Amino acid sequence: MNWLENLRRSFLDWQAMADVLPSMITIGLKNTLILAAASTVLGVILGMLLAVMSISQSRWLRIPARVYTDIFRGLPAIVTILLIGQGFARIGREIFGPSPYPLGILALSLIAGAYIGEIFRSGIQSVERGQMEACRALSMSYGQGMRLIVIPQGIRRVLPALVNQFIGNVKDSSLVYFLGLLASEREIFRVGQDQAVVTGNLSPLLLAGAFYLVITVPLTHMVNYIDNTLRLGKQKGGAVTSGLAEVSELAGAVKASADQTPASQSVATGKSRFKGGSLAITNLDMAYGNLDVLKGVNLTVKPGTVTCVIGPSGSGKSTLLRCLNRLVEPKGGDVLLDGESILAMKPEKLRRRVGMVFQHFNLFPDHSALENVMLSLTKIKGLPRQDAERIAEARLADVGLAARKHHRPGGLSGGQQQRVAIARALAMDPEVILFDEVTSALDPELVKGVLNLMADLGLRGMTMVIVTHEMGFARKVADQVVFMDEGRVIEAGTPTAIFDNPQSARLKHFLAEVL
Numbered sequence: 012m013n014w015l016e017n018l019r020r021s022f023l024d025w026q027a028m029a030d031v032l033p034s035m036i037t038i039g040l041k042n043t044l045i046l047a048a049a050s051t052v053l054g055v056i057l058g059m060l061l062a063v064m065s066i067s068q069s070r071w072l073r074i075p076a077r078v079y080t081d082i083f084r085g086l087p088a089i090v091t092i093l094l095i096g097q098g099f100a101r102i103g104r105e106i107f108g109p110s111p112y113p114l115g116i117l118a119l120s121l122i123a124g125a126y127i128g129e130i131f132r133s134g135i136q137s138v139e140r141g142q143m144e145a146c147r148a149l150s151m152s153y154g155q156g157m158r159l160i161v162i163p164q165g166i167r168r169v170l171p172a173l174v175n176q177f178i179g180n181v182k183d184s185s186l187v188y189f190l191g192l193l194a195s196e197r198e199i200f201r202v203g204q205d206q207a208v209v210t211g212n213l214s215p216l217l218l219a220g221a222f223y224l225v226i227t228v229p230l231t232h233m234v235n236y237i238d239n240t241l242r243l244g245k246q247k248g249g250a251v252t253s254g255l256a257e258v259s260e261l262a263g264a265v266k267a268s269a270d271q272t273p274a275s276q277s278v279a280t281g282k283s284r285f286k287g288g289s290l291a292i293t294n295l296d297m298a299y300g301n302l303d304v305l306k307g308v309n310l311t312v313k314p315g316t317v318t319c320v321i322g323p324s325g326s327g328k329s330t331l332l333r334c335l336n337r338l339v340e341p342k343g344g345d346v347l348l349d350g351e352s353i354l355a356m357k358p359e360k361l362r363r364r365v366g367m368v369f370q371h372f373n374l375f376p377d378h379s380a381l382e383n384v385m386l387s388l389t390k391i392k393g394l395p396r397q398d399a400e401r402i403a404e405a406r407l408a409d410v411g412l413a414a415r416k417h418h419r420p421g422g423l424s425g426g427q428q429q430r431v432a433i434a435r436a437l438a439m440d441p442e443v444i445l446f447d448e449v450t451s452a453l454d455p456e457l458v459k460g461v462l463n464l465m466a467d468l469g470l471r472g473m474t475m476v477i478v479t480h481e482m483g484f485a486r487k488v489a490d491q492v493v494f495m496d497e498g499r500v501i502e503a504g505t506p507t508a509i510f511d512n513p514q515s516a517r518l519k520h521f522l523a524e525v526l
């Protein structure tokens with residue numbers, strides 16, 4: 012077995028490895044880590060600048076950022092390293108002294124900056140618009156929304172890519188040897204290669220390869236682990252249940268909360284644990300640019316009642332809701348909340364009194380269910396943590412999710428996420444809650460749980476305005492049904508009046524299509 016012995020001598024010369032090990036650690040490993048870390052830090056600074064430039068409104072910032080990125084991402088790393096290292100050698104010597112080491116770091120940083128800039132840009136742009144909308148609906152200012160939710164989420168999303176970039180820099184650092192490093196500046200590859208020449212076999216290079224893997228493999232696994240933990244949170248308290256199990260889970264919670272209600276206020280005897288507010292909408296107009304979306308809407312919502320808004324797609328239903336908490340600004344007309352004009356209020360104040368639940372939940376994915384509910388209590392209402400936690404736990408119990416309070420949204424079903432979103436809106440103690448097609452994004456078997464919860468809130472006296480395609484729900488639960496078409500209220504009345512005795516041709520046609 013001569014060839015086997017030859018292979019062993021070539022790759023597994025233990026003595027050669029042992030000889031090179033000390034310098035591999037004290038010189039190679041040290042320099043590789045310095046080169047990779049320094050170029051990653053400088054690359055992050057440069058990348059942030061490039062990211063901000065590339066999403067700027069000004070093309071004079073966008074174009075240079077684009078050109079830079081195209082060039083430094085497009086060139087092979089070795090070309091950049093040689094061009095910078097040799098092309099600027101004289102200036103480099105004047106500034107940094109004889110060693111090409113700093114120019115190597117500079118070249119690696121310029122390359123890393125191009126990649127990291129793209130990583131940051133896509134991270135910021137990948138945070139859904141709904142996140143900022145949810146922040147605003149929870150009465151956060153734009154700055155608070157960015158600081159508390161959008162930027163941390165963007166950074167979390169790019170964390171794995173940044174670690175990958177660091178790994179890339181660890182590997183690319185081996186190219187700096189082409190610039191001709193001093194003996195004390197050699198990185199892992201160069202130490203291994205030099206020793207390979209001395210011993211005449213590849214064992215030192217194999218050891219160098221092992222060193223690279225020792226740095227990169229644990230990092231890859233660590234970042235995957237951190238990413239998963241951040242996304243899913245602790246999964247205590249059971250896995251995602253089936254939709255049918257969710258309905259009974261919720262029925263139990265609703266019953267428990269009704270049992271705790273004082274007899275004088277219980278569901279059976281005339282309800283009203285919530286202090287529902289009233290809305291009076293007069294001549295409301297709204298336009299997106301030249302597109303008139305609401306045209307003189309008039310509507311009264313009595314305290315503690317459920318109003319369901321129905322109508323064809325594009326008729327302005329969502330826009331009407333968004334005017335009621337000023338996520339969009341009306342063009343004309345007025346809305347009175349308990350007799351006070353909402354246009355005279357600060358939007359953040361208004362949104363404490365008028366909560367909103369969205370079609371796509373818009374929960375904050377990096378926070379547990381409990382934190383989602385607590386966030387605005389601590390950050391906006393300024394409650395001490397303990398009080399906020401008590402309230403948040405009670406609201407989660409209301410929606411049947413006490414056992415899943417530590418789950419992140421990613422570990423909950425759509426129906427459960429929507430119930431957390433309802434708990435989050437309830438926690439602010441609003442007088443009115445707006446629901447914007449909240450079951451449209453749910454699987455059919457999850458719809459019932461959410462609708463049951465909403466029906467229960469209605470029975471307990473919450474004023475609710477609900478945009479929905481669930482005609483059965485509207486018929487059963489609504490005190491008032493409003494039919495909109497082309498930006499106008501065409502008919503409004505009791506469910507019986509709307510569904511059994513429609514007056515206008517448009518409503519008759521609509522019902523014929525959807526029922």
Ligand SMILES: Nc1ncnc2c1ncn2[C@@H]1O[C@H](COP(=O)(O)OP(=O)(O)OP(=O)(O)O)[C@@H](O)[C@H]1O
Nearest residue numbers: 299302304322323324325326327328329330331478
């Ligand atoms: N941000 C926006 N910018 C421009 N136009 C918009 C915007 N949002 C909605 N629109 C337009 O305004 C009109 C009304 O939209 P709106 O979402 O209020 O209707 P809708 O009745 O809720 O419809 P759907 O049931 O499909 O959600 C539509 O023509 C829509 O294209």
